[in-house]
Amino acid sequence: MRANLLLRAALAGALWASPALAQQNVDILIRGGTIVDGTGAPQRAGDVGIRGDRIVFMGDAAAGRVTAARTIDATGMIVAPGFIDPHTHTAGDLSKPQTKANLAYLMQGATTVVTNNDGGGPIDIGAQLATWKTNGIGTNAAVYIGEGSVRGAVMGMSDKAPTPAQMDSMKALVARGMDAGAIGMSTGLYYAPGSYAKTDEIIELAKVAAAKGGLYDSHIRDESSYTIGLIGAINEAIRIGREAHLPVHISHIKALGVDVWGQSDTVIALIKAARARGQNVGASQYPYTASGTSVGASLLPRWAEAGGRDSLRARAAEPATRARLVADMEENMRRRGGASTLLISATKDTSILGKRLDAIARQRGVSPVEAGLQIILAGDASVASFNMKDSDIENFMVQDFISTDSDGSEGHPRKYGTFPRILREYVYTKHVLTLPQAVHRSSALAAEQLGLVDRGTLATGKFADVIVFDPATVADRSTYEQPTLLAAGMQYVLVNGVVTIDGGAYRGALAGRVLHR
Ligand SMILES: [Zn+2]
Numbered sequence: 001m002r003a004n005l006l007l008r009a010a011l012a013g014a015l016w017a018s019p020a021l022a023q024q025n026v027d028i029l030i031r032g033g034t035i036v037d038g039t040g041a042p043q044r045a046g047d048v049g050i051r052g053d054r055i056v057f058m059g060d061a062a063a064g065r066v067t068a069a070r071t072i073d074a075t076g077m078i079v080a081p082g083f084i085d086p087h088t089h090t091a092g093d094l095s096k097p098q099t100k101a102n103l104a105y106l107m108q109g110a111t112t113v114v115t116n117n118d119g120g121g122p123i124d125i126g127a128q129l130a131t132w133k134t135n136g137i138g139t140n141a142a143v144y145i146g147e148g149s150v151r152g153a154v155m156g157m158s159d160k161a162p163t164p165a166q167m168d169s170m171k172a173l174v175a176r177g178m179d180a181g182a183i184g185m186s187t188g189l190y191y192a193p194g195s196y197a198k199t200d201e202i203i204e205l206a207k208v209a210a211a212k213g214g215l216y217d218s219h220i221r222d223e224s225s226y227t228i229g230l231i232g233a234i235n236e237a238i239r240i241g242r243e244a245h246l247p248v249h250i251s252h253i254k255a256l257g258v259d260v261w262g263q264s265d266t267v268i269a270l271i272k273a274a275r276a277r278g279q280n281v282g283a284s285q286y287p288y289t290a291s292g293t294s295v296g297a298s299l300l301p302r303w304a305e306a307g308g309r310d311s312l313r314a315r316a317a318e319p320a321t322r323a324r325l326v327a328d329m330e331e332n333m334r335r336r337g338g339a340s341t342l343l344i345s346a347t348k349d350t351s352i353l354g355k356r357l358d359a360i361a362r363q364r365g366v367s368p369v370e371a372g373l374q375i376i377l378a379g380d381a382s383v384a385s386f387n388m389k390d391s392d393i394e395n396f397m398v399q400d401f402i403s404t405d406s407d408g409s410e411g412h413p414r415k416y417g418t419f420p421r422i423l424r425e426y427v428y429t430k431h432v433l434t435l436p437q438a439v440h441r442s443s444a445l446a447a448e449q450l451g452l453v454d455r456g457t458l459a460t461g462k463f464a465d466v467i468v469f470d471p472a473t474v475a476d477r478s479t480y481e482q483p484t485l486l487a488a489g490m491q492y493v494l495v496n497g498v499v500t501i502d503g504g505a506y507r508g509a510l511a512g513r514v515l516h517r
Pocket of ligand 1: 407
């Protein structure tokens with residue numbers, strides 16, 4: 001009798017428990033993987049259930065009685081949030097039929113890219129975003145309104161200060177860009193014509209972005225010792241954020257060139273001090289010792305570019321001005337580490353592709369700076385400029401306010417390799433970062449910096465941007481010689497719940513969306 005009562009009690013208990021264990025149906029179940037959720041928390045075993053474009057289940061699928069239309073076996077794999085890249089040059093790729101899938105990034109596990117950085121991109125943000133919405137894009141994308149483009153549209157290549165009317169026109173363009181969906185304003189204060197704007201002008205424009213909830217993203221005025229110096233430029237960026245009242249994002253943070261090697265400590269201290277005062281200041285970084293730019297941007301003094309290419313040509317033709325130009329270019333080449341550190345990485349001229357500037361100069365029987373000037377006047381070329389020190393890169397990398405960006409550009413392996421390179425090189429080989437740290441800085445931290453809601457972490461209710469990769473094989477394959485080799489190791493990449501990379505291959509989906517703050 002008593003045994004019977006116990007049995008009945010046990011049965012009742014089981015019945016009571018069953019509503020909590022009601023069968024749950026999901027569209028996709030990623031089963032048996034190791035979850036690294038993006039928050040920085042330690043990795044753990046678990047399953048991820050997705051319905052529509054959201055994560056609806058995390059935990060033990062068997063215990064939770066989860067059934068799925070499709071189950072992805074993630075045994076031995078890492079399951080993580082899709083990576084978020086705060087600084088790319090994908091605006092062109094996303095707009096073209098052949099490249100709108102954004103495969104260079106999908107194969108790295110990047111599911112969101114930001115573009116129109118460095119003060120660039122179109123003035124008409126509305127038209128840009130409409131194209132993507134109409135034609136489809138493979139990753140999510142967010143954009144800035146670029147200050148250099150705005151200044152160029154109103155003032156051309158003039159290095160003068162704006163008149164009040166010009167200032168009003170520029171403010172109106174920034175406002176229009178923000179209203180059309182930009183997440184903030186970007187600057188490229190190193191580049192002409194953005195560089196012709198003084199700090200006060202930038203603050204006035206940044207206030208317009210601030211009033212509309214935007215952030216300030218900057219390729220700072222000087223990453224080296226060109227003008228106000230690295231430290232001066234960091235201080236300028238912090239001041240702009242403080243006076244315009246908006247978050248500051250310093251893009252591709254670095255100590256560029258021999259004069260500023262070792263200054264990462266001071267830069268980090270300045271940003272930490274601003275953060276301690278309550279200011280929202282962050283940064284992002286790519287994991288390469290070479291930057292990618294053009295011969296002109298790396299060697300020309302900005303005064304020589306005022307007025308545009310024809311003005312430059314006229315200056316180069318006038319002997320006294322040319323002498324001054326060549327002297328300034330010599331100095332710029334020295335600060336970057338000399339002619340042997342400049343590798344021509346993309347150009348129509350196949351006779352110089354893949355060669356360093358010192359070799360090109362020898363081949364032509366001229367000085368390296370003369371060879372550089374010839375290349376610039378012939379239409380310029382992309383260059384990989386080896387100018388960073390590993391110790392500075394690693395010093396920046398371990399800071400909890402520095403996320404991962406690619407700054408991906410033609411001719412540089414970073415466009416195809418940045419995110420897997422962080423894993424292969426800095427987690428699995430050099431042990432600079434733990435896996436949860438590396439994933440955090442490549443996902444949740446970037447989402448937080450950019451103000452992207454419900455992205456960057458794996459949790460129920462979040463958007464299902466999810467990646468599944470093999471820790472044994474995940475790696476960058478792109479090199480300076482072959483910069484467009486797709487990365488290895490991403491087995492599944494889901495964008496808004498759509499399996500876009502499936503079994504390691506792209507299957508044609510265009511599930512990306514335009515994101516706003
Ligand atoms: Zn830049």
